[in-house]
Amino acid sequence: MIFQFAQLPVLEVVLPLIAAPLCVLLRRGNWAWLLAMAVCWASFIIAIILLTSVDEGQIISYALGGWAPPLGIEYRIDAVNGLVLLIISGIGALVLPYARTSVAEEIPEQHRSLFYTCFLLCFSGLLGVTITGDAFNLFVFLEISSLSTYIMVAMGAARDRRALSASYTYLIMGTVGATFFVIGVGLIYAVTGSLNMVDIAQRLETVGDLRTVRVAYGFLVVGIGLKLAMFPMHLWLPNAYTYAPSVVTAFLASTATKVAVYALLRFMFTVFGLSFSLTIETLTFLFLPLALIAMFAGSTVAIFQVNMKRMLAYSSVAQIGYMLLGVSFANVTGLTATLIHLFNHALMKGALFMALGCVMLRLGDVSIKSMRGLGKRMPWTMAAFVAGGLSLIGVPLTVGFISKWYLIEAALERGWWPVAILVVASSLLAVIYVWRVVEVAYFREPEGGPRRCEAPLSMLVPLWTLVAANLYFGIDAEFTASVAQLAASELLAGVMP
Amino acid sequence: MIASLNPALIVIVGALFVPLLKGRLRDVYIVALPILAALQLIGLDHGNYGQIELFDYQLVLLRVDRLSFIFGLIFLLATLLGMVFALHVKDTVQHVAGLIYAGAGTGAVFAGDMISLFVYWELTAITSVFLIWASRTERAYRAGLRYLVIQVGSGVLLLAGVIMYAQKTGSIAFDHLGLVDLPTAMIFIAIGIKCAFPLLHNWLQDAYPEATVTGTVILSAFTTKLAVYALARAYAGTEILIYIGAVMTAFPVFFAVIENDLRRVLAYSLNNQLGFMVVGVGVGSELALNGTVAHAFCHILYKALLFMSMGAVLFRCGTVKASELGGLYKSMPWTAGFCIVGAASISAFPLFSGFISKALILTGTAEAGYWGVWLVLVFASAGVLEHSGIKIPYFAFFAHDSGRRVKEAPMNMLIAMGITAFLCIAIGVVPGALYSLLPFAVDYQPYTVSHVVSQLQLLFFAMLAFAILVKKGLYPAEIDSTVLNTDWVYRKAMPWLIGKIAWGIGTARSQILDRVQRRLEHFVASVFKIHGPVGVMARTWPTGSTVLWVAVLLGLTLILYYI
Numbered sequence A: 001m002i003f004q005f006a007q008l009p010v011l012e013v014v015l016p017l018i019a020a021p022l023c024v025l026l027r028r029g030n031w032a033w034l035l036a037m038a039v040c041w042a043s044f045i046i047a048i049i050l051l052t053s054v055d056e057g058q059i060i061s062y063a064l065g066g067w068a069p070p071l072g073i074e075y076r077i078d079a080v081n082g083l084v085l086l087i088i089s090g091i092g093a094l095v096l097p098y099a100r101t102s103v104a105e106e107i108p109e110q111h112r113s114l115f116y117t118c119f120l121l122c123f124s125g126l127l128g129v130t131i132t133g134d135a136f137n138l139f140v141f142l143e144i145s146s147l148s149t150y151i152m153v154a155m156g157a158a159r160d161r162r163a164l165s166a167s168y169t170y171l172i173m174g175t176v177g178a179t180f181f182v183i184g185v186g187l188i189y190a191v192t193g194s195l196n197m198v199d200i201a202q203r204l205e206t207v208g209d210l211r212t213v214r215v216a217y218g219f220l221v222v223g224i225g226l227k228l229a230m231f232p233m234h235l236w237l238p239n240a241y242t243y244a245p246s247v248v249t250a251f252l253a254s255t256a257t258k259v260a261v262y263a264l265l266r267f268m269f270t271v272f273g274l275s276f277s278l279t280i281e282t283l284t285f286l287f288l289p290l291a292l293i294a295m296f297a298g299s300t301v302a303i304f305q306v307n308m309k310r311m312l313a314y315s316s317v318a319q320i321g322y323m324l325l326g327v328s329f330a331n332v333t334g335l336t337a338t339l340i341h342l343f344n345h346a347l348m349k350g351a352l353f354m355a356l357g358c359v360m361l362r363l364g365d366v367s368i369k370s371m372r373g374l375g376k377r378m379p380w381t382m383a384a385f386v387a388g389g390l391s392l393i394g395v396p397l398t399v400g401f402i403s404k405w406y407l408i409e410a411a412l413e414r415g416w417w418p419v420a421i422l423v424v425a426s427s428l429l430a431v432i433y434v435w436r437v438v439e440v441a442y443f444r445e446p447e448g449g450p451r452r453c454e455a456p457l458s459m460l461v462p463l464w465t466l467v468a469a470n471l472y473f474g475i476d477a478e479f480t481a482s483v484a485q486l487a488a489s490e491l492l493a494g495v496m497p
Numbered sequence B: 001m002i003a004s005l006n007p008a009l010i011v012i013v014g015a016l017f018v019p020l021l022k023g024r025l026r027d028v029y030i031v032a033l034p035i036l037a038a039l040q041l042i043g044l045d046h047g048n049y050g051q052i053e054l055f056d057y058q059l060v061l062l063r064v065d066r067l068s069f070i071f072g073l074i075f076l077l078a079t080l081l082g083m084v085f086a087l088h089v090k091d092t093v094q095h096v097a098g099l100i101y102a103g104a105g106t107g108a109v110f111a112g113d114m115i116s117l118f119v120y121w122e123l124t125a126i127t128s129v130f131l132i133w134a135s136r137t138e139r140a141y142r143a144g145l146r147y148l149v150i151q152v153g154s155g156v157l158l159l160a161g162v163i164m165y166a167q168k169t170g171s172i173a174f175d176h177l178g179l180v181d182l183p184t185a186m187i188f189i190a191i192g193i194k195c196a197f198p199l200l201h202n203w204l205q206d207a208y209p210e211a212t213v214t215g216t217v218i219l220s221a222f223t224t225k226l227a228v229y230a231l232a233r234a235y236a237g238t239e240i241l242i243y244i245g246a247v248m249t250a251f252p253v254f255f256a257v258i259e260n261d262l263r264r265v266l267a268y269s270l271n272n273q274l275g276f277m278v279v280g281v282g283v284g285s286e287l288a289l290n291g292t293v294a295h296a297f298c299h300i301l302y303k304a305l306l307f308m309s310m311g312a313v314l315f316r317c318g319t320v321k322a323s324e325l326g327g328l329y330k331s332m333p334w335t336a337g338f339c340i341v342g343a344a345s346i347s348a349f350p351l352f353s354g355f356i357s358k359a360l361i362l363t364g365t366a367e368a369g370y371w372g373v374w375l376v377l378v379f380a381s382a383g384v385l386e387h388s389g390i391k392i393p394y395f396a397f398f399a400h401d402s403g404r405r406v407k408e409a410p411m412n413m414l415i416a417m418g419i420t421a422f423l424c425i426a427i428g429v430v431p432g433a434l435y436s437l438l439p440f441a442v443d444y445q446p447y448t449v450s451h452v453v454s455q456l457q458l459l460f461f462a463m464l465a466f467a468i469l470v471k472k473g474l475y476p477a478e479i480d481s482t483v484l485n486t487d488w489v490y491r492k493a494m495p496w497l498i499g500k501i502a503w504g505i506g507t508a509r510s511q512i513l514d515r516v517q518r519r520l521e522h523f524v525a526s527v528f529k530i531h532g533p534v535g536v537m538a539r540t541w542p543t544g545s546t547v548l549w550v551a552v553l554l555g556l557t558l559i560l561y562y563i
Helices: A002-026 A029-054 A079-106 A109-131 A135-158 A162-192 A197-207 A211-227 A237-243 A246-272 A279-303 A308-328 A332-363 A379-393 A399-414 A417-443 A457-475 A478-493 B007-016 B023-043 B066-085 B092-110 B114-133 B138-169 B182-194 B202-210 B213-234 B240-258 B262-283 B286-317 B333-346 B353-367 B371-397 B411-429 B431-437 B449-474 B481-531 B543-560
Strands: A060-063 A074-077 B047-054 B057-064
Touching: A002 A029, A002 A060, A002 A074, A002 A109, A029 A060, A029 A079, A029 A109, A074 A079, A074 A109, A074 A197, A079 A109, A079 A246, A079 A332, A079 A457, A079 A478, A109 A135, A109 A246, A135 A162, A135 A237, A135 A246, A162 A197, A162 A211, A162 A237, A162 B543, A197 A246, A211 A246, A211 B543, A237 A246, A237 A308, A246 A279, A246 A308, A246 A332, A246 A478, A279 A308, A279 A417, A279 B481, A279 B543, A308 A332, A308 A399, A308 A417, A332 A379, A332 A399, A332 A457, A332 A478, A379 A399, A379 A417, A379 A457, A399 A417, A399 A457, A399 A478, A399 B138, A417 B138, B007 B023, B007 B066, B007 B092, B023 B066, B023 B092, B057 B066, B057 B092, B057 B114, B066 B092, B066 B213, B066 B286, B066 B411, B066 B431, B092 B114, B092 B213, B114 B138, B114 B213, B138 B182, B138 B202, B182 B213, B202 B213, B202 B262, B213 B262, B213 B286, B240 B262, B240 B371, B262 B286, B262 B353, B262 B371, B286 B333, B286 B353, B286 B371, B286 B411, B286 B431, B333 B353, B333 B371, B333 B411, B353 B371, B353 B411, B353 B431, B353 B449, B371 B449, B411 B431
Parallel strands: none
Antiparallel strands: A060 A074, B047 B057
16 A cells, blocks of 8 residues: 555556557547546546645655656655646546537547547646656646647537637647747756756756846746736637637636646746746736736626637636736735635636536537527526636635635735725626626527527536535635645745755 | 524525425415514524634624614514515515525624625625516616616625725724724725715615515615614714715605606605614714614614505506506505505604604704704605605595506505504504614603604694695686695696706706716727727737747846846
């Protein structure tokens, strides 16, 4: 037992990585689905065990292949990535039972086993980015997850050919981001001679404030910024989310950008640290204004969207703004707000996109026109959508409220109360775009009579599990708040020997 | 009964099970809920219950003291009466929304901290709007949406104030705050919106008359009185409230006189009655606060009675337009009788409930030395007699016969009105029972000779003035003299004066509104130009543009070093 326990960090990533080619061999979609689901649940359970063993500030360090760090690759788990691991694997474990029906509808039979292969690759890539303590290893996993994502987005082409151009654009832009990232890592390697993040951090202190380091910092921040869809670099996101298959959108929206935000936090705080000459400046003069613009521009664009998936995609741009806003405060409460919102946003966007997936399954369309009177035709789906929407707005008793509460508290702690007012004001924009859907779904008569067409139970159960989580963690925020607070203080403390 | 169970939760949670029940069983159940809650409330000792920690703050979910007890009691009583009045309605949405709304209002009164107050505050807003939408007309939908925006806005303002207050003082306890700085001012305005302060009042006359027959009865009891409670709790003795209240008592009188929709007339008079309570809070002496609480208690009853009688008329006739009604006393004698009891109560006739509560406020104001305000209140009292005491029963039940022959109101409506009317008279005759429940010890005797005489003088002189106008107008009149003359008083003499004022205000208002609307349209158009589906922000940009942005941001990051 002890032996297996010690191997858990690597199993978390390797299990889905090995299962991915097995899915190709299985050929049949349903078998591949079953394997993928088993693996995701295993990863989820491992993530829970890992998080419970670091939730008092411990650190798990795992040397891959027995090669001791800093030369070998190190997997390093603390509360920060423990929480992110939980988010990814939890969403994966919930999306898969939901996926069977949805994928069967949206992806042709001959592609299904390949779809699950890509899904597992992406899943393992995201987990790898999160768990690794090695900068170059992080790049490798980032590319594994990105490449498989491009394929999954392109699989939406069976329904809408525009998925191909969306995927292609995403491919180009994502590669630019990855290239920037690897240039940054290369420059750091040139200066410090190390790829292990903890080691880099220690060596940077002795190297001093070189121009090369500053350039490396710029490349890293901008490269990761593109991956997380930071405001003016978000242009790939709306199309990719809109045209990807429903399952992919639900999974990516709640995990991919979160992982990128995690990577950003890791580099800014653990590797470079607050003492680095550029960190505070970027936070105040770059992140803060961009975050505020994203909050308003994203939500305003969402108000005018006709396609509901696209509307939620733009709302994601705004929500990423909230996360960056929390980072830009550079205090424990702000980082706590970011980490809590990381978790909470995964819950709400997951639920909302899953609800849209149900609509897509039954109506084959998610434009606002097709939602007319849907409250009567798909009562459970629409009720879940409304609950997710309330959470997005930040109504009390939902997770969204907890996020906003910490953000506002962090803003007041810095004394930036105009920012706090802006947070509240931008929530009102969310009221408008959520209300549009509610009005159409509940106050308009359905076209072609009130025929019931509720989604199947296999999709409703995961959807409502997420909705329940939205409410549960909105009422009892003890778990999220305590882990996020611990993680935030770990990040701010910098590297612990 | 479980000790320390929140009475409000009995109603709120109980309401969730209403859809499961049908027929008689449901009738018994929705009437039993407020009764059970009231028994639970009476069984509770005064004190704080349900204290839990949230984000390092102390929540007090249930605080029972003399102030919250009496508000809780009257709220539950109003719930009971409203539910009996609504028994004939076969609409699950209205029953559930009405009960949760009433429960949320009660819960807010028992909240000992401002976070739980906020939660209940928003819950009242969200549930009450369904009572308006339940009319299921396009007009009601629009009015409900406007109402919802304003009510939720009040909640957001409250939350913002609370957070800033907590940040500043580290406490979220809902006790006396006083109007001292920005956070307390924000909370003050949030309460002011719900209390329908002048210029913040439009939602009330806009939305209440659009609600369903039974919905308005429930609505009239909670939202605004919750605000009065909050003011009494947090802002007692804030001087500006005296003047706000005085304006509130006076200005709706003018609008109420020229309004044709009788439920809207009642909505204006609701605003005017709130003014009395706000003045009482502003004076802040023990006597005045007692007056405010007592007046809230009586007001909920007689205002509900008046809305019930108009609701019954609307239910049977399908309209409450003064110009389309008249002569209904023949077909609805009981309703007419109950309406007159309500009218006598609101006009503060001796032996009716309004008399014994309004007297406390008037005396409190006079004792504190606000003679100017006192005069305004006396003027407003005469106005109340004019528009609620005479106009409502007169146009609906007497005046010229509209020829409508309808059935008497349904039995459950009559029972609800009967109980309410009985309470209005009982409180007026035996004020001691109500006085013993008030927050402070009462050393006040309403039935002194001088007081009764002066009140009767006021009422009779008001009627005399009325009668003289009738006489003068009688001169060139034809056969149907009384009706024509009264019509003249209402439709010619008063409107001539008020019409001029209202016209002036109206034109200015519509010009301003026009301008605001044009600006707003222009703004939305420009936002749409940028953010709309083909706007700069939402267009699908070529890959090169992202690369450009990446380069720009990289440059910016590096330049930051030299700042």
